[in-house]
Amino acid sequence: MPPTSPPEPRVLNLLLRGRDALRGQGVVEYGLILSLSAGLAITLLVFFGGTLSAVLKAVGDAIDAAT
Numbered sequence: 001m002p003p004t005s006p007p008e009p010r011v012l013n014l015l016l017r018g019r020d021a022l023r024g025q026g027v028v029e030y031g032l033i034l035s036l037s038a039g040l041a042i043t044l045l046v047f048f049g050g051t052l053s054a055v056l057k058a059v060g061d062a063i064d065a066a067t
Helices: 009-066
Strands: none
Touching: none
């Protein structure tokens, strides 16, 4: 069995560059998920903020009445 030679530097550079590109893609995907989640949370609070406030006030009043 002949000994294997180490990969050429050019091949190594291509492989490493591809790995860095995938890492960058992952960071971009996490950023997109984070921004979409924040946008959804803000939208829900804008539309349902009054209702949420009323529900939490009713819960707080019920707790105060029980103690």
